[in-house]
Amino acid sequence: MMKLYVLRSLLLLFLIPFYAKAQTVSIAEKTKTMKVYNGYKPFYWDETTGKIWLQIDTFDEEFLYQTAIPAGLGSNEVGLDRGKLGATSVVKFSRVGNKILMIQPNYSYRAITNDAAEKRAVEQSFAQSILWGFTVAAETSGSVLVDATSFFMRDALKISAILQTNSQGTYALDETRSALYLDRTKNFPMNSEFETTMTFVNNSGKSGAYVNAVTPASEAISLRIHHSFVALPDSNFKTRTYDARSPYNTNSYFDYSTPISEPIQKNFINRHRLEKKDPLADRSEAVKPIIYYLDNGIPEPIRGALLEGASWWNQAFESAGFINAFQIKILPEGTDPMDLRYNVINWVHRSTRGWSYGYSIADPRTGEILKGNVSLGSLRVRQDYLIAQGLLAPFENGDLPADNKMLQMALQRLKQLAVHEVGHTLGLMHNYISSAQNRSSVMDYPPPMATLNSNDEIDLSNAYTNEIGDWDKISIQYGYKQFPNGTDEAVALDNLLTDASKKGLTFISDRDARDAGGLHPNANLWDTGNDPVTELKRVMQIRAKALSKFGENSIRKGTPMAMLEDVLVPVFLFHRYQVEAATKVIGGQYYSYAIKGDGQMVTKSVSKEEQLNALNAVVDCMDPKVLALPERIIKLIPPRPANYDYDRELFNRKTGLAFDPLAAAEAAADIPLSFLFNTSRLNRLVEYQAENGGLGIDDMIQVLTTKLWNGQKSIGLEGLIQQQNEQMLLTYLLAVSVNDSASFATKAGLLKAIDDLKTKVTAQLKKTKNNTQKGYLLLTLERIKSPEKAKATLHQTAPPGAPIGCGTNEN
Structure with a gap:
């Protein structure tokens, strides 16, 4: 039996491979x-x-x-x-x-x-x-x-x-x-x-x-x-080294075979593959042009505006020596926009207005861009239209005027939007200093440039530019220019950026501009003009003119009167981003992404005089006379009808259904205060004053208290706004005094200011016989006792205001 068992076992082992092979399915x-x-x-x-x-x-x-x-x-x-x-x-x-x-x-x-x-x-x-x-x-x-x-x-x-x-x-x-x-x-x-x-x-x-x-x-x-x-592309793509002065997103990695004397981290720019048919020619067609396909579901006249705007990039590629190397076409019917063979511009619908995006799919090995993928939010254009409507108050006859300047401006902004987002997919980052360099780049965030014409009327004919900017041409040349054989590419690229800086064309990125405690006075989102303070004063004139015309002519016939508030919001806060820009002068510093030996300015202090000028201009925007809406406008805005919701696009209110002009004033005043009292800015004020005698915290608070607290007492709505401003200033003083991000010197300066205010209010309380004023002073002293309860709102009370834009791509 034992022998028989062994024989069976051997036979089974012998047959297993044949059974396995027989069981393998083709x-x-x-x-x-x-x-x-x-x-x-x-x-x-x-x-x-x-x-x-x-x-x-x-x-x-x-x-x-x-x-x-x-x-x-x-x-x-x-x-x-x-x-x-x-x-x-x-x-x-x-x-x-x-x-x-x-x-x-x-x-x-x-x-x-x-x-x-x-x-x-x-x-x-x-x-x-x-x-x-x-x-x-x-x-x-x-x-x-x-x-x-x-x-x-x-x-x-x-x-x-x-x-x-x-x-x-x-x-x-x-x-x-x-x-x-x-x-x-x-x-x-x-x-x-x-x-x-x-x-x-x-x-x-x-x-x-x-x-x-x-x-x-x-x-x-x-x-x-x-x-x-x-399938990954072939290995013939030529990488290009990143330069800190250039505006490109990068493909970065650590190369452990690098000699000790060289940086271990390697940075190469992300870009499309683009080669000349004739490498020896100054100008040549491309072997394979860069083609973007526009969503065929976009209606006219939006489609035409996006086609025109996106095509502006060909101007930049022409400057880099290419002929018709960048093209825009309508996506063929039946083509899948997700197909990686196609660069696409998608038209995206959402329930609320939101950001647009420009993303690239790049080969992680080399940084070669394989697909540009743009998503444009369809509702953003309506916000631009609303801004123009509020500025122009065009419905004198009840219906749309024949020229429809609102649509003209909105379509012009769509051109800017298309060229901006496509720019991200070409490898480019934002450039937020270009507004201070004569609108030199479409990669900035541009608000509408409104001006007053010879008849003292608001003019939007130059709201946006109609072409690619000078910096954009430099950018494309840096990323895509094909140099003749024998050229030292590194030297040629360095010369390109050095020459650009000599012409006043430079680059400042997202991180510098988006920080609430922003440092560079000219690196801002949604600002205009070469000087932020001069431009703030000009923008305030536009705002005043628009509010003087605001009324029934700001909405079409048949529109519920309550909808006037929707149009009022962007007009009342028309200055919000220019205020932010001006605050960056205070505790600011000019600088560049200088490279050793390139001759650029590295850092430069902002003078105390410049900072005081900016501070006064910012605080002037909080004047109760500026923030108090006229009674004629307040009376025109009733509660919203049924089926018309109160949403985030409106001012917060503490008055139930009734329109709240104090809430509007609070939103507008909170914006500058939140930037002025950013702890990074305050900490810098302390340090810069010690280093070079710059503007100090005590100087800033003196201006604020003089203009907001010590001024002539107003009455009526202006009086309520004045008290509200005083308490908002106190809120920020108290909140930052117990903020762990504030330096010891900053806290000391704020505590001194709070103590001075307490002394002053205590003295006023002893003298006043007005019960209302007495209650107000008691409230102030009670709040000073509990600084930990002070909650700065950080301009969250203001409705979202960005007229149109994108993310960090990031964009």
């Missing part, structure tokens, strides 16, 4: 009833099971993996917009037995060397990421078939987490309500495209206001997710 057999999609990565659709099967023919060969949202939520606040891109990853398939791993190599850390051991040391020192594991289901001649359904049906963009982070509810993916979206699942020779409909369910019954506003049933949110597998 790809043809496995997929015989499925629909085949031939192309870059062949795949199959099994309609009976709703599964997608992926055929993998090569292993350890890198390709690009990209995710995106082709059909979004429709809420700007949540950010899950149509056209939004996910992460860009270089990946490869590796086989281990019957397992297929999708591996993402770590390109942040490299060794650019021919020494294999040196490369291996770096690769083994830093982690890779295995994004997914597949199981072989069929095999033919080295090609394998795997079930990829779960990979494509996962929450690849972390949508559940995004909804929860934005306090919109706890949502989870429901596979029973999710499926492949076959209309946009396609295959091409160099790319494979997959799309899914994904439903996220909230079983708790608690969902956020943003979700409730845009979904037919907030318990279930159905979006679409797109996945792209794309």
Whole structure:
């Protein structure tokens, strides 16, 4: 029996390979009833099971993996917009037995060397990421078939987490309500495209206001997710080194093969591949022009404006020596805008106005831009139209005037929007100093340039420029100019930027401009003019003129009178961004991104005289006479009718349904105070005064208290605004005095100012016989006792005001 058992066992072991081979299913057999999609990565659709099967023919060969949202939520606040891109990853398939791993190599850390051991040391020192594991289901001649359904049906963009982070509810993916979206699942020779409909369910019954506003049933949110597998480009792309004075986004990594004497971090600019047909010619057509496709769902006249504006970039490429190298076309019908072969400009609808974006998909290995992807918010143009409507009060006859100057201005801004966002996808960052350099770049944020004509009427004919800027030409030359053989490219590029700075053309980025404690006086969003203080005074004249005309002629016939408030908001706060710009003069510093030896100014102090001039101009904007709306306007704004909601675009109110002119004044006064009392600015005032005798905290507070607290007491609405301003100033004094971000010297200066104010108010209390005034003084003293209770609003009371824009691209 023992011998028989051994013989059986040996026979079984001998037959196992034959059984295994017989049980291995071929790809043809496995997929015989499925629909085949031939192309870059062949795949199959099994309609009976709703599964997608992926055929993998090569292993350890890198390709690009990209995710995106082709059909979004429709809420700007949540950010899950149509056209939004996910992460860009270089990946490869590796086989281990019957397992297929999708591996993402770590390109942040490299060794650019021919020494294999040196490369291996770096690769083994830093982690890779295995994004997914597949199981072989069929095999033919080295090609394998795997079930990829779960990979494509996962929450690849972390949508559940995004909804929860934005306090919109706890949502989870429901596979029973999710499926492949076959209309946009396609295959091409160099790319494979997959799309899914994904439903996220909230079983708790608690969902956020943003979700409730845009979904037919907030318990279930159905979006679409797109996945792209794309062949990586060849190795002929030539990288270009980043210069701190240039405005480009970068492809950065650490090269551990770098000699010790050289920087280990390498920075190369992101740019499209663009080459001349005739490299020897000064001007030549491109081997392959850069073509952008405009969403064919955009209506006229918006479509025409966007086409014209985006095409301005060809002016810059012409200056770099190319002929017709940048082109704009309408997206052909049936073309998928998610297809990575197409640079696209998407028209995105949301429930509220929101940002526009310009993103690029770039090869993580080199920085070569493979796809420009622009998302333009459709409602922003209506805000521009509203601004023009408020400035012009054009409805004297009740209906639209024949020339419709509001539409003209709004369309002109759309041209700016298109060229701006496309600029991001060409590799460019914002340049927020260009408004102070004669509007030299479309990569700034431009508000409408309103002027007073010879008849003392508001003129919007020069609201926006009609061409690419001088700095933009320099930028494209730096990124795309093709130099003749034998040229020292580094020297040529350095000369380009050095010559530009000599002409007064420079670059200041997002970080410098967006900080509430901003340092550079000329680096601002939405400002105009070469000097922020002079321009503030001019803008205040425009605001005064617009308010003097404001009334029934500011809305069309048949419009509820309550809607006047919608038009009033951007007029009343027309100066808000120029105020912000002027505050940066106070505690400011001029500087550049200078390179050693380039001859640029490195840093330059702002004189005490300049700062005092700016401070007085800013505080003048808080004068009760400036902030008090005339009674004739207040009487024109009743409560809103039924079905007209009170929303964030209006002033906050403490008066119930009634329009609150004090709330409007509070919003306008809080804006400058919040910037003036930024702790970074106050800390700098202390230090700069000690270093060079600049404006100090005591100087600033003296101006503020003199103008806001010590002035002639007003009566009526102006009197209430004056008291409100006084208490807002006290709020900031108290709040910053206990703020841990404030330096000891800053706190000391504020405590001295508070004590002086306490002494003064105490003396007034002993003298006054007016009960109302007595109560007000008692309130002031009571507030001084509890500085920890003072809550600065940081201009959150003001309605959102940016007329149109984008993110940091970031943009």
